[in-house]
Amino acid sequence: MISIRYGFIAFVMIALAAVPTVAVAIDEPFYVSMFTRMLVMAIAACSLNLVLGYGGMVSFGHAAYLGLGAYVVGIGFYHASNDGMEWALNGWMHLALAIIIPGLVALLVGAISLRTRGVYFIMITLAFSQMLYYFFIGLERYGGDDGLSLWFLSDFGGVMDMNDDVHLYYLSYGLLLLILFMLYRLVNSRFGMVIKGAKSNERRLMAVGFPTYRYRLVAFGISGAICGVAGFLMANQSEFVSTAEMHWVHSGDLIVMVVLGGMGTLFGPVLGAVGFLMLEQYLPEMIRGGCEVIGGNDCGVAGEYWKIVFGPLLIMIVLFARGGIDGLLQGKVGRNG
Amino acid sequence: MNWILLIEQCLNGIQLGLLLFLLAAGLTLVFGIMDLVNLAHGSLYMVGAYFAATFTAWTGSFVLAIVLTLPATLIVGAVVEIVCLRSLYNRDHLDQVLATFGLILFFNELVRLVWGPAGLSVPLPEFLSSSLELLPGLIYPSYRLAIILASLAAAFFLYWLVARTRIGMLIRAGASNREMVGALGINIRFLFTIVFGLGAALAGFAGLMAAPISTVEIGMGENVLILAFVVIVIGGIGSIRGAFVAAILIGLIDTVGRAFLPDVIGTFFDDEFADAAAPALASMSIYLLMVVILAFRPEGLFSAKSG
Structure with missing residues (x-):
């Protein structure tokens, strides 16, 4: 089964590399920005996967680091213009x-949050992200509730042009590959072993003499920093920065992506992010199509209610396919994939 | 300092706190007894408000709407428990967070499908639409006063139910040792359904009381849910008494902070800074409180097992 898994992952990665070429060929430039968003979310999901999947730390506040990264671009633009x-x-x-900045903030948040366990950890990371959310709403100067439209994007001199969707796409793709490589090295290093070990039996690791708190904290900081990169790309992709992206529901979306793809696997979050955004894009159309097949009325409207299918689908995945997409590819169905 | 305004804001704070308590009580019961993190609790609050809007429109009477809404939300809660949540009790918290997150999406869309995307408004009941003069110069809307009294009554009912009745005894026993209660021949699954339905009815009650003084809209449960989570975490998960204390604390800090922080900051810094910083600080203050409390008492103010 392993060959199917790696074959599929290789197919996805190569297909992603070919997206701009294909989009230009079929004259649908819209696909470039849609897939850029997938790559950006893939990076964010990978960052969450480091703490959630490998480290077993359920951070319910990663949208905050995404927002922080985006606001770096937004605040830079504000002062430039x-x-x-x-x-x-x-x-x-x-x-x-x-x-x-997101890395340092994550270190600070982690330093306090990691003293707690279980549900308290979930809630305290949520509380910190809510604090940052309201902090940016309070910053009237940088748009507050309304957000900032970016007339100018990050300027890379003559190297890249962020206004060119293809440039931005390949920058995102390159950064994703780089981050995947770094994560691969990281989780297979001694450091990664400690992180994974602390997930399955922290007491034993401490008894052996590892200061697990410090290891977890560094992992949390790295995760925040990677998520910040995703935020930087997101701001340049949507040409807009707002607090909406920092809302706690988006932290939930990120967790969904990681679990949908497969927790604690290298490529799982990438598959999860692509799958999640694909569903968001095509589930309405699928519902509309299915509605027309059975001959229902008002099929155009039916597609708008796609989340009524998506919600239960999510519950099904949790109940019956814990390994996510990556688990299915490995032929492992069931809870402990 | 304007004392009348301070008292008025304190009453508002207590009213918000009591509403939060009704939500948090269900949440903390479900967590303490079933060990279930239920993000969809806010959806039950929303469903309660929508039921209240519909029943008020049907019957033309807010009181009749209350009588109909409470059993309706109880049934919705029980159905959700039986269909979906029952299989999540033995899962880890991440699974529960995800599945109930899915439930939120489902409920939001269902409500949009049934009631449409526009918000609804519920008229104030006639007999409570006036104001009372509590103290010389202190005029307070009687509906808000009614919320305070009704919530206090609900809180006392809950206390009586948990501390003085047989079912309350089973609930407390279930919280401390599930397996043992089951082994003694108690139908633990039925007990769980009842507890969940009770929590749902309390959330629905909070939603229906909040309906006339706020807009009934999709997603109204999500922000208040986060506040309720802050309450149960500060109070200590599983402790009803802790939830009560924390809910009042959060209600007061949030309301009074919003009203007076601009003045307080204005006395130390210039007005422009105060105008910019105060709303953000007021919104952040409760989360700040939670962080401080968790940093020093990682299990919350009251231990879960003390009831």
């Missing part, structure tokens, strides 16, 4: 700050 600070659009600086 309103205060004439041209340097504030510098893309390299945006990228660096979108790694450093």
Whole structure:
């Protein structure tokens, strides 16, 4: 079964690489931005997977780091266009700050949250993300509730042009590959072993002499930093920054992506993000189609209610296909995939 | 300092706190006894408000609407428990979070399908639409006062039910040792359904009381759900007494903070800064409180087993 799994993953990765070429060939440039969003969410899901899948830390607040990364671009744009600070659009600086700031915030949040366990951990990470959410709503200067429309995107000089969808797509794809490689090295290192070990039996690891708190904290910080990169890309993709992306429901979406794809596997979150956004895009049309087949009335309207199918589908996945897509590919169906 | 305004805001805070308590009580019972994280609890609050809107429109009487809404939400809760949540009791918290997250999506769409995307409004009942003068100069809407009294009555009913009746004894026994209660011949599945239905009815009650003073809309349960979670985490998961104390605390801090923080900050910093920072700080304050409490008492204020 392993060959099917790796074959499928290779197919997905190669297909993703070919998206802009195909989109131009069939004259549907819309697909480029749609798939860019998938790559961005894939990066965010990978970052969550490091703590959730490998580390067993259920962070219910990762949308906050996504938002922080996006606001780096938004605040840079604001000062460049309103205060004439041209340097504030510098893309390299945006990228660096979108790694450093969410990373540091995640370290701070983790330092307090990791003292708690179980449901308290879920709730305290949620509380921190709500705090950041309201913090940005309170920042009237940077748009507050309404968000900021970005007339200028991150400026990478002559290297890349963020206004060009294809450039942005390949930047996202390249960053995703880089992050996947880094995560692969990380989880298979000694550090990764400790993280995974602390998930299955923390007391034993502490008895052996590992300061698990510090290891978990560093993993949490790395996760926040990676999520910030996704936020940076998201701002450039949607050309808009707002607090809506930091709402706790989006933290839930990220968890869904990780579980849908397969927790604690390298490519699972990528498959999950692609699958989630595909469902979001095509489930309405599938419902409409199915409605027309059985000859129902008002089929155009029926598609709008796709979440009424998606919600129970999610419950089904939790109940019957714990391994997610990656688990199905490995032929492991059931709880412990 | 304007004392009249302070008292009025404190009453508002207590009213919000009591509403939160009704939600949090169900949540903390379900968590303490079934060990289930139920994100869909806010949906039951929303369903309660929508039921209230419909029944008020049908019967033309808010009181009749209350009489109909309570059993209706209880039935919805029991059905959800039997159909979906029952198989989640032995799963880890991540599974429960995900599945009940799916339930939120389902309920939001179902409500949109049945009641349409536009928000509804429920008129204030006639006999409560006036205001009372509680103290010289302190005029307070009688409906808000009625919410305070009704919630307190519900809280006392809950206390009586849990502390003084046979079913309450079983609930407490179930919280401390599920297997033993089952082994003694109690139908534990039925007990769980009852507890869940009770929690749902309480959430529905909170929703229906909030309906006339807020808009009945999709997603109204989600923000209040997060507040209820803050309450049960601060109070200590599983503790009804903790939930009561924490709910009042959160209600007061949130309401009074929103009203007075701009002035307080304004006395130390310039007004422009105060206008910008105060709303954000007021919204953040309860989460800040939760973080501080969890940092020092990772299990919340009251231990779960103390009832």
